[in-house]
Amino acid sequence: MNCPQCKSPITGDALFCSQCGARLEASGRSAEERKKVTVFFSDISGYTALSEKLDPEEVKEIMSRIFSRAASIVKEYDGHLDKFIGDCVMAVFGFDVTREDDAVRALRAALEIHKAVSLLNTEELKERIGRDLSVHTGVNTGVVVAGDLDLEKGTEKVLGDTVNVASRLASTAKAGEIVAGRTTVHEVERYFEFEELGAISLKGKSDGVPAFRLLGPRTSTGRNLMLKGRRAEFTGRVEEMKLLTERLQMAKSGVKAVFFIRGEAGTGKSRLVEEVKHMAEADGMAVLEASCFDYTRGIPYSLWTGLFGSLFSLAENETPATLSRKIEEGCAGIIVDERPAAPFIAGLFALESDEVRNMDAGLLKGCTLKSIASVVSSICGKKPSVLILDDMHWADPSTLEVLAPVLEKNSYLVLCLYRPSDQVTALIKELRAGMPIEDLFLEPLKRDDSAGMIRSLLDGCEVPEELLNFVSLQIKGNPFYIEETVNNLVESGILNKADGCWTLARKLENADIPSTVQGIISARIDRLEPKQKHLLQTASVIGQNFFRSILTRIEKAAELEESIELLKGKDLIREFRAQPDLEYMFKHALMQDVVYNSLLKKERRRIHEDVARVMEELFADRISEFYESIAFHYRQSENTEKAVFYLMKAGKKCIDKYAAAEANEFYRNAYDLLTAKPLAAADRPVLLRLLNDWGWVLYFYVDFT
Ligand SMILES: Nc1ncnc2c1ncn2[C@@H]1O[C@H](COP(=O)(O)OP(=O)(O)OP(=O)(O)O)[C@@H](O)[C@H]1O
Ligand SMILES: [Mg+2]
Structure with missing residues (x-):
């Protein structure tokens, strides 16, 4: 830190510059500012008994030992010891410098203080005061006004509801307990376990405040307990859903329909179809899905091998014998031009067989196309089905060739999703000559729906009007962009939640928000810890989907599991499938793109x-x-x-x-x-x-x- 007047370096907590003598604002802060901090109050339990039973000198000595130990613990965790009030310690984390893990630090420090106090207990002391010496703590995270408001008058360094709630949570905690507010829990649940106490009524608050009792640090990182990247409830798209629901019902009674759903990256094609998928599954229909990828454009029949891979549970490390057996079983009884289909499907997985080895090339190709179509239609024909083919703009030519025979044979609902693409447009034109095809074009979300989506991303709480205006002007209804922007604002501490209400820490026009979705993603990735960022970068080189087995062989870093879980928690990557081999995918192709491009x-x-x-x-x-x-x-x-x-x-x-x-x-x-x-x-x-x-x-x- 430097002196604001002469720029000389300043050490420690000096009140005046040693070079020019200028008065220094505490912590180099030149003015009050709104900051997100974590505050705790630790009170001595049974202080009254202590003061009644012991000599005042003795009480003073015990208290000063506790306070000095507390001061050094708070300092170790880079907290700011705000004050001692009577029998109480108040500490603030995130006061000078905001750290991503301020709340974790606060809890660790509080736990250590609890431990340090319990170590003061001796049999003799217990006998004299009639109980164990202990502390109880209240912790809360939120926005405060931070700064030396008025040193002369001794007014507080941090002010605001967050502080009041922390103090009141402390007063509800029983001896030895740490009770935290919801935001704190949200920020640390990856590391600590809590018991929900329900809403506690606090003086001066009309609504109860949810409180949680700390049970202790987590021994293992649970799968579903991560800090969640925010994901909105499905919003808008009413017309589209109405149409697709109608067709779904028709498909149930055997009327086929083929949809080509088009939209720019991130407009919500996959999400729309995910909703249809849930509906179909809830209705007892079978859902078959497969996707093309950027990296499979040159791999023949990749969409179909992907589909068979998941239908027949084919693992990446399957031996040829098992692979062959699983395919045989999956295609049992399916005949094409008087030949079993299985060897042709096996051929797609580089398994040679006598049946196909010396076959005429043209015949082989024809049989392969027909076999794929027959297997798909036979599986889909077993019960009312929906076939979802995603990201068709990346389809390889052979995959597209199979589409016509598949669609001709179908008696179900087919949904093909694609970004605007000449090759798909040309294909649709060809297909249309032989069958009815319906088009669906996804426009960006309307303003009201964008606002609805933001509200949903922000737990349905009140949202600053400024944010809604910003999104409608800058982001223009692209759901992926909206999602990333909100995640970015929350992760960077610009958008904060305190007591059920979201506030902006500064004006968005001054917040330096990247103006492209790529920029937003970069900002999110830059905030990751180096080891997580590095892991994500390595994954991006493997591809949009990546097997855990490949990643672990390249990245031998410690705590890999933890990093993967954290990246999942932030919704940067998702589990693609757990069986038969654990495979992850980037949340979105653009995300992989940006991460990949961040590498030298x-x-x-x-x-x-x-x-x-x-x-x-x-x-x-x-x-x-x-x-x-x-x-x-x-x-x-x-x-x-x-x-x-x-x-x-x-x-x-x-x-x-x-x-x-x-x-x-x-x-x-x-x-x-x-x-x-x-x-x-x-x-x-x-x-x-x-x-x-x-x-x-x-x-x-x-x-x-
Ligand atoms: N209607 C919606 N309501 C809520 N969230 C949505 C909606 N549409 C999309 N999203 C969210 O926006 C993100 C992008 O959507 P999605 O992945 O479906 O886009 P896409 O059109 O399939 O993009 P791509 O062409 O890149 O595959 C997803 O995280 C999704 O959950
Ligand atoms: Mg998609």
Whole structure:
């Protein structure tokens, strides 16, 4: 800290600058300000008995021991010891510098004070005062006016309802107890366990104040007890829901319907369909869902392998024998052109079988398309179903080819979601010639609905009008952007809740709020602790979805579990599926994008190399399933030799599946990489092989596309 007048460094709690003699405001604060702090009051239990039974000198000595120990504990946790009042200690955390874990520090300090006081107990003392010496504490978190309001008059450094409530919570606590207010609990529940005491009526408060008794530190971090990133109740979209509900009912009685739902990133396509999904499930319908990803654009049939993966519970580390058995079981009895479908589905997972090995290429491709359609329709035909295909703008060409036969065979409700995309628009045009297709375009939320969503994000409490205006002007109804902005404002302490009401710590126009959703996400990520940020960055290199097994092999950091839970708690990542392999996903594709771009190129390269290497090790016995991903990571790590090797493998795999467009892309990429620099002698045979294999692709192009 520097002197505001001469800028000389100031040490400690000096009241005057040692260089120019200027009077210094305490803690360098030049004026009062509203701050979010955690305050506690610790009172001695049975102080009256103590003063009655002991000599005043003795009481004074005990109290000064307690106070000096309390002072040093509070200091250790970077708290501010506000004052001793009679038998009571008041401490404030977040007074000089706001720390993310102020509330945790406050509770830790309070617990230590409790322990220190209990250590003063001796048999002799107990006999003399007729009870154990102990303290009871009240803790509360919220906004206060902080500053030396008037030193001469000795007025308080922190003022406000938060302080009053903390003091009153202390008076309701029994000997040895720590009682906290709701905001404190919300901020620390990751670390401490509480018992809800219900609303306690406090003097001067018309509504009761919820109070919680501290049970102690958590021994393990529970799954569902994290600080929650805020997620709104489903808001608005009344017309859309009405239409989809209608079609859902029709699908129940066997009338098929196909919807293509279009909207920009974050407008709420997936959320809308999630609501439909809940309704369908509650109605006893089956829901089948699969999604395309940015990184699967070059992987043939990826949407369908994803769908079968979840339908048949196929794990990433399945042995070929189990994989084959599970597929056999899943496709049992399904026949296509007098042939069982199972070998063709198994072929999608790089499992070769005698049935398909020497089959004519054109026939094989035709059978594969029909098999996928038959398996989907057979599973969906067992009971009224909804088929959800998300993020179709990222679909690979082969996945799209299967769509027509799937839709032709269906007798259920199909919902295809996509961001505006030429390839999907072209596909819809083609499909429309053969079947009725309904379009749904998701506009941004209307102003009232945006406001409703914000209220819901903020627990239905009163919301500052300024925030509503800001959102409607700047954010224009994109739900993802709204969600991230509110999370950002809460996490940065600009938007605070105290006693059931949200307030803005400063005017939003002065709050330096990033003007793009990317900026908002960056700000949230920058506030993470370094180890969590680092973990998130590594995950972003693995992909939008990432297996825990890959992450743990790259990140050997301690407390990984805890960090993952914290990131989940902040709703930055979500569990994608727990079975058969634990897999997480970024809450939103944009989030992965922003995190990935926050890495230095050099770092990215290194992590891509690590991911590729780990995948080679982890999936050694079924590596052919991962050629495309490994090729992608080696390409990004600029390991040309390995990248070309795997690109060619991926290309060959596509040829085997007669996916000419994808194969062509892999070979072209391999060729570009290999020839980007003057060719080394060792690369010549590789190039020769590449050109030879690539030639096959052209043959298939002519023949099959
Ligand atoms: N109507 C709504 N009410 C409340 N929250 C919503 C609503 N619509 C979207 N959200 C929230 O906004 C975020 C973005 O929505 P969602 O993921 O559905 O967007 P999307 O259109 O599927 O985007 P993308 O094209 O990137 O997949 C989600 O966290 C979602 O929960
Ligand atoms: Mg989506």
